[in-house]
Amino acid sequence: MDVLSDLLQRAQATDALVRQIIASEPWSVTYADVPSLSVVATLGGNACLRLDDGVPRMLAAGDIALITGVGSYMIADDPETPPSYVIRGGRKHTAGGEPVEWREYLAPRTYGDGLPGATTMVRGAYDLRGGAGERVLALLPQLAVVSATPNTRPALDLLTTEIAREEPGQDAVLRRLLDFVLVLALRAWCAEVQLPSWYQALSAQGVGDALRLMHEDPARRWSVAELAAEAGLSRATFAARFSKLVGQPPLTYLTNWRMTLAADRLRTTTDTVATVAREVGYEDPFAFSVAFKRIYNQPPTTWRTA
Structure with missing residues (x-):
């Protein structure tokens, strides 16, 4: 096993969350109390990503964002769109902090309105652990955006297809596909930046x-x-x-x-x-x-x- 694969295997907790959002303008969701590593990809349309520092970053279709070391981040159709709701502890809350029930189920693990022209996003979250996790996280800044490539798009399409399915072993399939997307994004990012000497x-x-x-x-x-x-x-x-x-x-x-x-x-x-x-x-x-x-x-x- 190569070193990066070994680190990822040792660092990852056994549960990785994968969800899809299909929403039409205007929309905005804030993720609070986030785990150590989030993978956010725009599958269709455009989206804006904003971390704690408030600087917006636009994502085009097929772009993948890797987010680490932040307390919260927002994904929206536009930087000026106010938060529609907040996800905290796996629960949906209003922008004012009141808990509300999910009512926008479109398919398994898929939320939103699904209207024509909607933006489609997929989000995966890992809680990397221990010293092995720290070595993986050391490869990345708080926000690393990987532009769409011929290598990453087929993996995202397959992940999108599998998210909406509900069959035996589906969580295991999604976990492996999310791992695949993560490794492709890490490869692409690492090819462009100055990395730790061991990498x-x-x-x-x-x-x-x-x-x-x-x-x-x-x-x-x-x-x-x-x-x-x-x-x-x-x-x-x-x-x-x-x-x-x-x-x-x-x-x-x-x-x-x-x-x-x-x-x-x-x-x-x-x-x-x-x-x-x-x-x-x-x-x-x-x-x-x-x-x-x-x-x-x-x-x-x-x-x-x-």
Whole structure:
């Protein structure tokens, strides 16, 4: 498994919400208490997206917006349209804060009026977790807009088709399609901007192979010589290239990744510290605790209950 896929798999909670809106002008919806990552795409028509900072951003048909690290955002037909309602905690509220019942069901997971000329939007939400989630989020600003491309449009069309269906296993289908759209959008965004060094290193000869191996088997007792051999490089060349591209030596990266995995396991399972230590390559729980405290400034038991 490649490194980005590994991070996405480890970071995502098991539930991802997917909904569709089909609304005619004027319309405006505000999402409050939003999760760590939202995927918003315009399927038909145009829309305006505005974050907490109040700066509007127009979305054309086929555009995908990735939203992170904000308390709320608004989607509307026009920047001047006042909020029609607010979604908070999965419930619909009036702009004044009064809870109201949904009455605009058009199909499963689909809301709005469905009138001719309406704008069609799809929204997916993830609650990324732990250190793996932080690495994914570090790739993105608060708002990353990916313009429509021949690669993304078919994926959005398929997601739109599946949203309105209600068959066994439908939630699993939608989750995978949303993952697909997310990966395509991340690829497109990452191709255009300056990224963290570890991401740039994924496609580098030898270094990318070593990163993949460390993510596939973090508990293995890797040595620099073994990683260099797997990468088809001399030990010195591999170590120098890895350090330059990733920003830290190979075994330092491996230790940090192991501690990221361990920190997430401590928070999400009831496994003992010794068990978690073995899972990330430490037979000695004391040595693991020392390494963990060096990075997180507290022992594993304290981290787990913090």
